[in-house]
Amino acid sequence: MFRIRDVQIDPPLILAPVAGHTDTLFRQAVKGLGGCGLVVSELVSTEGMTRQLERTLHLTRFEDSERPVSIQIFGSDPERMAASAAMVExxxxxxxxxxxxxxxKKVVKQGGGSNLLKDLPLLECIFKAVRAAVTIPLTIKIRTGWDRNSINAVDVLxxxxxxxxxxxxxxxxxxxxxxxxxxxxSVIARVKENAGIPIMGNGDVLTPSDAEQMFRETGVDGVMMGRGVLSNPWLIRQxxxxxxxxRxxxxxxxxxxxxxxTFLRRVQAEIPAPVAIGKMKKMGGYLSKGIPGGAQLRERIHAARSCDELLRVVEEFFRPENLAGCAGDPPEDSDSEQEEFSEFSCRHSS
Known part of the structure; x- marks a missing residue:
């Protein structure tokens, strides 16, 4: 357990922000499985928030059952960042x-996200503006640096x-x-060694032993998990x-x-159909990984032309008589999964 000012994070296990995935429905589902001390929204464009775009504001939705909940914003204009932070509060x-x-690339080209790691004077202006605009706790999520020749995580800290x-x-x-x-x-550990505030570590925590190892090797206050939870929503509880x-x-x-x-039915019921079908395909693809016959199921999910058809495919697949004798999923191609994830991960952020 640790605290971010008066917000208690207990257990110290956090659902990371993943654009296009960690919306309120998925966060509620993961929180309901237990073990999760904090959830973070998918990243939300401050450009869209300050222009009152409905599709952007929709990303900020949350329910009390998710608490404590953090809303993550991105942008590069200090005034818009401050105004959006005030809206979050x-x-x-x-x-x-x-x-x-x-x-x-979509986010970096706008000057946001990891691009700000290259411009610490602008980053300082953003911190000052946002801090002055809100009274709730303010946190950040970073990478170790822009590239391996410019590791500056401790400077940002x-x-x-x-x-x-x-x-x-x-x-x-x-x-x-x-x-x-x-x-x-090792960079995470170095940041923790130099920190006077709570530090959460993220990256390659895909199993319970990975989480234990990160705590042990880095000394972080909390462990944050993202991609691993998409295909295994029970990961944080485990x-x-x-x-x-x-055990x-x-x-x-x-x-x-x-x-x-249950999750796909909620998506269909609560999200407009043009958006829901894409989300159902993406999440259905992730959630089918690691199960017998998962590769065949993903092919059929991808071919579905409507939410109703996709649900019929999934429900038929999971009938006990249809699962009997299914071959196991072939090993996942981790490189292709990473490519798929990085290409998609910020597509719905504005």
Whole structure:
């Protein structure tokens, strides 16, 4: 357990912001499985917020059952950042978070995300403006630097502390790394060693033992998980059980089937159809990974032309008589998954 000012993060396991995925429906679903001490929204464009775009404001929705909840904003204009942060506070969020880590070209070209790691004077202006605009806790999420020749995470930490930032999450890759290779936890450890505020570590935590190892090797206050939770929504709960010394109970196929079907039905019911079909395909693809016959299911999900058809495909697939004798999923191509993720990850952020 740790605190970000008066916000208690207990357990110290956090659902990371993942654009296009960690909306209120997914956050509620993960929180309901247990073990999650904080959820963070997908990144929200301050340009869209200050222009009152409905599709952008929709990303800020949350329910009390998610608390504590952090809304993450991105942009590069100090005035828009401050105005958007004030809107987040008015909405009743517990924390406002600034995205300084998104590596995707769409965000970087606008001057936001990890591009700000190259412009510390502008970053200081943003910190000052946002800090003056809100009374709720202010946090940031960064990468280790722009590239491996400009690792400046500790410099960003010190600037942030001086300007009133109250916690920092760090992904252990540079912007230029995107999602390739391994996250460099040694930089995370170095940031923690120099920090006077809570530090959350992120990157390559895909199993309960990974979470334990990150705590042990870096000394972070909290561990943040993103991609691993997309294909295994039980990951945070499993990490919690493992850290408590309890047996990690494998998720049954029946449990996964119930989760997938319930979640996709909620998406269909609560999100407009043109958006819902894309989201259902993407999430159905992630949630089908690691199950027998998952590759075939993903092909059929991708081919579906409507939400109703997609649901019929999934419900038919998970009938017990249809699962019998399914071949196991082939090993995932981690490189293609990383490419797919990095291409999509900020597509719906504005």
């Amino acid at each position: 008015q909405m009743g969020a517990d924390i406002v978070d600034i995205n300084l880590g998104c590596p995707v 010190k600037l942030a502390e001086d300007r009133g930032v109250e916690a920092l999450a760090i992904h252990g890759r540079t912007r230029c790394d995107m999602f390739s290779g391994r996250a460099d936890w 990490c919690y059980d493992h850290l408590q010394g309890a 990690v109970v494998p998720v049954t196929l029946e449990e996964k089937a119930a989760f997938v079907i």
